Amino acid sequence: MQIGYKLASEQYGPQELIRQARAAEAAGFDFVEMSDHYHPWLDGQGHSSFTWTVLGAIAVRTERVGLVTGVTCPTLRYHPAVVAQAAATLALVSEGRFVFGVGSGERLNEHVIGGGWPAVSERHVMLREALEIIRLLWQGGYRSYEGKYLELEDARVFDLPRESPLIAVAASGAPSCRIAAELGDGIFSTEEKPEIMRHYREAGGTGPGYAEVPMAWADDETTAARSALEHFRWAVTGWKVMSELPNPVNFDAATATVREEDIRGRFACGSDPERYLEVAKPFAEAGFERLVLMNAGPDPDGFMDFYRSELDAPLRRLRG
Numbered sequence: 404m405q406i407g408y409k410l411a412s413e414q415y416g417p418q419e420l421i422r423q424a425r426a427a428e429a430a431g432f433d434f435v436e437m438s439d440h441y442h443p444w445l446d447g448q449g450h451s452s453f454t455w456t457v458l459g460a461i462a463v464r465t466e467r468v469g470l471v472t473g474v475t476c477p478t479l480r481y482h483p484a485v486v487a488q489a490a491a492t493l494a495l496v497s498e499g500r501f502v503f504g505v506g507s508g509e510r511l512n513e514h515v516i517g518g519g520w521p522a523v524s525e526r527h528v529m530l531r532e533a534l535e536i537i538r539l540l541w542q543g544g545y546r547s548y549e550g551k552y553l554e555l556e557d558a559r560v561f562d563l564p565r566e567s568p569l570i571a572v573a574a575s576g577a578p579s580c581r582i583a584a585e586l587g588d589g590i591f592s593t594e595e596k597p598e599i600m601r602h603y604r605e606a607g608g609t610g611p612g613y614a615e616v617p618m619a620w621a622d623d624e625t626t627a628a629r630s631a632l633e634h635f636r637w638a639v640t641g642w643k644v645m646s647e648l649p650n651p652v653n654f655d656a657a658t659a660t661v662r663e664e665d666i667r668g669r670f671a672c673g674s675d676p677e678r679y680l681e682v683a684k685p686f687a688e689a690g691f692e693r694l695v696l697m698n699a700g701p702d703p704d705g706f707m708d709f710y711r712s713e714l715d716a717p718l719r720r721l722r723g
Contacts, residue, residue, distance in 0.1 A: 404687065404692055404693075404694065404718065404719045404720075404721055404722070405433040405434065405611075405692065405693045405694070406432055406433055406694055406696065406710075406715065406718055406719065407432055407433060407434040407435060407436050407469075407471065407613075407693060407694065407695040407696065408423070408424075408427040408430075408432040408434075408435050408436070408695070408696055408698075408707075408710075409435075409436050409437075409438075409473070409615060409695050409696060409697040409698070410423060410424060410435050410436065410437040410438075410457075411438070411448075411697070411698075412437055412438050412439075412440055412450060412451060412452055412454060412457070413438065413440055413442075413443035413444055413445075413448040413450055413451055414443075414448050414449075414450060414634060415450055415703075416450050416452060417452040417453075417456070417457045417460075420437065420452070420457050420461075421457060421460050421461055421464060423435075423703055424461040424464075424465060424468065425461075425464055425465055426703070426704065426707055427468060427707060428465050428466070428467055428468035430707040430708075430710055430711045431710075431711055431715055432468060432696075432710075433468070433469060434468055434469030434470065434471055434500075434502070434693075435461065435468055435469070435470060435471070436471040436472070436473035436504070436613070436615075436695045437454050437457065437458060437470075437471070437472060437473060438454070438472075438473055438474075439454040439455075439472050439473075439474065439475040439476070439512075440454075440511070440512050441480060441511075441512040441513075441515050442511050442512060442515075442650065442651055443651055444511070444635075444637040444651060444654050445634065445636075445637060445651050445654055445655055445658075446651045446652065446655065447633065447634060447655075448634055448651075454472060454475070455489050455493065458470050458472070458493055458497075458501075459492075459493060459496055462493060462496045462497035462500070462501075463496065467500075468500070469500045469501070469502060470493065470497055470500055470501045470502070471501075471502040471503075471504050471571070471613070471695075472502075472503060472504045472505070473504045473591065473613070473615070473695065474504035474505050474506040474571075474573045474591055475503070475504065475505050475506070476505070476506055476507065476508030476509070476512065476513055477505050477530070477533040477534075477537065478507070478508065478513075478526070478529040478530060478532075478533045478552070478553065479508060479513040479516060479518075479529075480508075480512060480513050480515065480516055482553070483532075483533035483534075483536040483537050483540075483553065483555075484536060484540060484555055484558050486503075486505075486537070487536065487537040487540040487541060487560055488540075488560050490503045490537075490568050491541065491560050491562060491563050491564060491567075491568075492562060493568075494564040494566075494567070494568045495562060495564050499564065499565075499566065501568045502568060502569045502570075502571055502589075502613075503568045503569065503570045503571070504570075504571045504572075504573065504591050504613065505530070505533070505534070505570060505571070505572055505573065505587075506530070506572065506573030506591065507523070507526035507527060507529070507530045507573070507579065507646075508526060508646070509645060509646045509647075510646065510647055510648060510649050511645075511648060511649060511650065511651075511654075514649050520647075520649075523646075524578075525552070527578055527579060527582060528551060528552060529552045529553060530572075530579075530582055531582055531586060532548075532550035532551065532552055532553040533553060534570065534572070534582070534586040534587070535548065535550070535586065536548050536550075536553060536555050537570070538586070539555070540555075540558060540559070540560045541560065541563060541567045543559070543560075543563055544559060545557050545558065545559045546558055546559065569588040569589055569610070570586075570587045570588050570589070571583075571587060571588065571589035571590060571591045571610070571611075571613050572586065572587035572589070572590060572591060573590075573591040573592065574590050574591065574592060574599060574602075574603065575592065575593075575594065575599065575642045576599075576602070577602045577606075580599060580602035580603040580606055580608070581602070581606045583603055583606075583608055584603055584604075584606035584607045584608030585606065585607070587608070587610065588610045589608075589610035589611045589612065589613060589693075590603045590608060590610065590611075590612050590613065591612075591613040591614075592612065592613070592614045592615075592691065593614065593615045593638075593642065594614075594642070595614065595685040595686045595688075595689050595691075596689060597688070597689040597690065599612075599689065600612050600689055600690030600691065601690075604690075611692050611693050612689075612690055612691040612692055612693060613691065613693040613695060614686045614689075614691035614693070614694060614695065615695045615697045616671075616682060616683050616686055616694050616695065616696055616697060617631075617635075617638055617669055617670040617671070617682065617697055617699065618670060618671045618672075618679060618682065618696055618697060618698050618699065618700070618706070619631040619635070619666070619670045619671065619672045619673075619698065619699040619700040620673075620674065620698055620700040620702065620705060620706035620709050621672075621673065621674070621700045621701060621702060621705070622673075622674055622705075623673060623674070624667070624672045624673030624674075624675075626700075626701065627670075627672035627673050627674075627699075627700045627701075628663050628666045628667050628670070628672040628673075629663065630699060630700050630701040631666045631670050631672065631699035631700070632661065632662075632663050632666045634699060635666075635670075635697075635699035636658040636661040636665075636666065637654045637657075637658055638669065638670075638697075638699075639658075639661055639665050639666065639669050640654075640657060640658060640661075644657060670682070670699060671683075672700075674709065676713040676714060676717065679713075679714055679718075680714075680717055680718070680721070683718055683721060684721055687721035687722060687723055688723050689723065690723045691723075692723070694718060694721075696710065696714075
């Protein structure tokens with residue numbers, strides 16, 4: 404079992420994210436995972452820095468901790484040729500510590516370039532084409548590609564790492580699990596559904612499973628739950644909502660009826676280690692062996708101290 408720390412790019416500015424990454428390394432986390440957003444989920448979060456710049460800075464200011472994008476959409480806001488180059492460069496700068504998390508995207512971030520928001524079936528085809536382009540470019544040499552949605556013309560990534568980064572593909576159902584198995588090296592999820600890993604394994608996937616575990620640390624449960632309700636209530640809406648709404652104001656409206664009880668039911672809130680293990684255990688039992696701890700509480704340093712003293716060893720003992 405490996406344990407990661409979620410860098411909330413929507414919640415904190417770039418300098419603070421770099422500081423948290425260094426603190427996470429010192430606290431014993433195996434990797435840090437950073438979302439790749441253009442907008443925050445809610446206006447109240449107030450941030451959304453450029454992920455690749457921040458991860459590059461983290462790479463040169465840390466020594467051991469792994470780096471993960473959670474996740475990048477390589478089809479609309481970025482062309483796959485661009486992120487193939489970016490991922491290769493980050494793998495070199497981090498000396499092999501980078502894992503490239505990719506997915507079919509959220510309207511929240513991808514609609515900004517115009518052109519509408521494709522249906523999910525189209526997004527899956529686009530993701531397949533993007534992964535084929537990225538794999539092609541990582542083979543070296545000049546490459547061209549003509550797909551239904553994406554094209555590549557006589558392109559070459561000159562600076563390539565000796566070993567390509569592992570690609571973890573975000574999945575929530577059988578079709579995306581097949582893409583992860585066929586074109587990825589691992590799978591990424593925000594849900595603890597056992598069928599996700601089952602679909603992935605049945606499709607031939609053999610790589611690790613990454614999953615985000617919702618937590619909110621504070622000395623008392625009420626403070627933690629209220630912080631999560633204010634800034635992370637979007638997390639209880641489910642993937643179909645999260646992928647379709649266009650702007651933070653829409654997420655604010657869609658979550659107006661979320662209650663503190665809803666947060667407590669989904670997040671581990673407060674400072675009782677047993678509640679944290681209770682929330683994390685279903686992810687391990689579902690077959691995920693890379694747990695990303697997403698702290699929605701108000702005190703990231705307090706959470707890291709809590710992790711080091713109370714959670715590190717028990718979480719690593721969890722097994723599917």
